[in-house]
Amino acid sequence: MVQTLNRRNLLTIAAAAGLAPVLSGETAAATPLKFGPARAFSYDDLKTMARERAAKPYVAPPRPNPEIVQRIDYDNHGKLRFDKDVALFGSGPGAYPVTFQHVGRYFPKTVRMYALANNQAREVLYDPRYFTISADHPAAPLPAEPSAFAGLWLQEAKSGDWKKQEPWATWLGASYFRGVGELGQVGLSARGLALSPGQGPGPEEFPDFVAFWIAPAETDADPVTLYALMDSPSLSGAYRFQCRRTTGVIMDIEATLSFRARVAHVGIAPLTSMYWYSETASSRTIDWRPEVHDSDGLAIWTGAGERIWRPLNNPPRTMTSSFVDAAPRGFGLLQRDREFLHYLDGVKYEKRPSAWVEPLGDWGRGAVQLVELNTDDEIHDNIVAMWVPETAAEPGQSREYRYRLHWLADEPYATPLARVVATRLGRGGQPGQPRPQGVRKFLVEFKGGPLTNLPKGTIPEPVLSASRGTFGEYKYTEAVPNDVPGHWRTQFDLKVEGNDPVEMRCFLKVGDQVASETWLYQYHPGA
Incomplete structure (x- = not known):
């Protein structure tokens, strides 16, 4: 211990x-x-x-x-x-x-x-x-x-x-x-x-x-x-x-x-x-x-x-x-x-x-x-x-x-990429519809780096993987509506059975270029 x-x-x-x-x-x-x-x-x-x-x-x-x-x-x-x-x-x-x-x-x-x-x-x-x-x-x-x-x-x-x-x-x-x-x-x-x-x-x-x-x-x-x-x-x-x-x-x-x-x-x-x-x-x-x-x-x-x-x-x-x-x-x-x-x-x-x-x-x-x-x-x-x-x-x-x-106050060698600034968990599924069992919603916020000056209409693409479970079809990425340049969030659902931990991974890319640092998360379904 x-x-x-x-x-x-x-x-x-x-x-x-x-x-x-x-x-x-x-x-x-x-x-x-x-x-x-x-x-x-x-x-x-x-x-x-x-x-x-x-x-x-x-x-x-x-x-x-x-x-x-x-x-x-x-x-x-x-x-x-x-x-x-x-x-x-x-x-x-x-x-x-x-x-x-x-x-x-x-x-x-x-x-x-x-x-x-x-x-x-x-x-x-x-x-x-x-x-x-x-x-x-x-x-x-x-x-x-x-x-x-x-x-x-x-x-x-x-x-x-x-x-x-x-x-x-x-x-x-x-x-x-x-x-x-x-x-x-x-x-x-x-x-x-x-x-x-x-x-x-x-x-x-x-x-x-x-x-x-x-x-x-x-x-x-x-x-x-x-x-x-x-x-x-x-x-x-x-x-x-x-x-x-x-x-x-x-x-x-x-x-x-x-x-x-x-x-x-x-x-x-x-x-x-x-x-x-x-x-x-x-x-x-x-x-x-x-x-x-x-x-x-x-x-x-x-x-x-x-x-x-x-x-x-x-x-x-x-x-x-x-x-x-x-x-x-x-x-x-x-x-x-x-x-x-x-x-x-x-x-x-x-x-x-x-x-x-x-x-x-x-x-x-x-x-x-x-x-x-x-x-x-x-x-x-x-x-x-x-x-x-x-x-x-x-x-x-x-x-x-x-x-x-x-x-x-921060790491001494700043990354040129967008950084993760928040991780949020919620119930899976969509508002107004029955919430499915065993499904968890994840919302990850990124800010800065290449996301700051994206051409109009360009939306970063999340690249996701997990050690087990299935990602839902609904994936959504948007600029956070707070008028802060380069502040974006992506959300997605993960369906998983059992209580064993799940190792998750996500980063954003714009075209073929990596735009953010890599988000790694250990999810405990039963917690």
């Missing part, structure tokens, strides 16, 4: 820890950061460390007193505010200050932190006085050892009023991390690695980032460089993140993985998001909002150049879809619907970022794999998209991957 995270609560933690005032009766910490002795460090050293670690039995990262940590729920975790006056790189060199996060119920494992300067690393030594911990707070009884750091935040540049702003990138919990999109919101998460998510029958293995080495950016135009050590029962890994604050966030990521055990499904550059429902299959009877999702589709740019849009599902059971490819050009979980009236929610789903994975170098053969879990609420991440190499990883083997991760 894919790990589920309480998303709305985690956003509450971020807001509380970043912006809430000091509670009455509390005093801010005034203890400056303390450091351990300096030791030489390089990325090659880290890769050697990971390789040597993988040759030894796995040892889990320390956990401070579990009974105490369990009582640090999301409300109490939000009160554990790091004193920004003592932030790493908050004064002196470094354009972007770094603050740290405390362990809690949802982040019980510790992470060691190191500051880098002149190829020397010094550990940031934990002290509870870095945090606002009142005498009656559940964390108050925790001793100073072992360290209670759980993660880190990259704050906005010191050239601005950074102490009143939320962070632009965070690493917190297992190997999860996220960036701010260009619309100023966080939403979906990325992970360092995913090991056989959704494959069962046992629980999924979640690798941890157990240590970070942080190098400052000289100016706010330069990248912050983070190095991370990953560890889990199956592997150890060395990561390098070069993070740039742009209109959104751009991360250049390198990973060297050394395997302790055989892993059949290695998920490279995994993205994790939430999809409850959208216009495709509304849930008005269980919630007042028209749509609730962080992402509404998986976009793929294949090695052969095809552009694919796969609307997300909230399936009746866990489903894994594989899109076989070689040397993919990119994939991502996107939030295309940007209309507030489609959500009506103050948490700003319409501004959630899209995340796009751009492979650097040839990733060989494999598949973009999409795992979708059923959910009955918005608090759980139920979507994972990742690249899965064709061959399993074997004990003693090492693999290297490089990619660029874009946190933006």
Whole structure:
């Protein structure tokens, strides 16, 4: 199973820890950061460390007193505010200050932190006085050892009023991390690695980032460089993140993985998001909002150049879809619907970022794999998209991957073709006539590209296929009557028996020319 995270609560933690005032009766910490002795460090050293670690039995990262940590729920975790006056790189060199996060119920494992300067690393030594911990707070009884750091935040540049702003990138919990999109919101998460998510029958293995080495950016135009050590029962890994604050966030990521055990499904550059429902299959009877999702589709740019849009599902059971490819050009979980009236929610789903994975170098053969879990609420991440190499990883083997991760409003390399902007389902048949059993109507909207300036009287032709079932004779394509140039919709019926999923495919063409990206959809007749 894919790990589920309480998303709305985690956003509450971020807001509380970043912006809430000091509670009455509390005093801010005034203890400056303390450091351990300096030791030489390089990325090659880290890769050697990971390789040597993988040759030894796995040892889990320390956990401070579990009974105490369990009582640090999301409300109490939000009160554990790091004193920004003592932030790493908050004064002196470094354009972007770094603050740290405390362990809690949802982040019980510790992470060691190191500051880098002149190829020397010094550990940031934990002290509870870095945090606002009142005498009656559940964390108050925790001793100073072992360290209670759980993660880190990259704050906005010191050239601005950074102490009143939320962070632009965070690493917190297992190997999860996220960036701010260009619309100023966080939403979906990325992970360092995913090991056989959704494959069962046992629980999924979640690798941890157990240590970070942080190098400052000289100016706010330069990248912050983070190095991370990953560890889990199956592997150890060395990561390098070069993070740039742009209109959104751009991360250049390198990973060297050394395997302790055989892993059949290695998920490279995994993205994790939430999809409850959208216009495709509304849930008005269980919630007042028209749509609730962080992402509404998986976009793929294949090695052969095809552009694919796969609307997300909230399936009746866990489903894994594989899109076989070689040397993919990119994939991502996107939030295309940007209309507030489609959500009506103050948490700003319409501004959630899209995340796009751009492979650097040839990733060989494999598949973009999409795992979708059923959910009955918005608090759980139920979507994972990742690249899965064709061959399993074997004990003693090492693999290297490089990619660029874009946190933006849209995919960074726009297609010249029309894009899918909505998928809608309804009852099959025609108004005023008996509705046939087992028939579902589909309406797919496309916009832009070659559809924008069609000669008068030209109507795009839908090209349809399905893994099973029969399309009805009635197929209809028209310009959407909203006076928006290039906005078209096609509708068709599909008759199918039984409840097994149906894989569907559609694109528009004008004459002999492809005019749109390819719509792929997994239809669940019994849902």
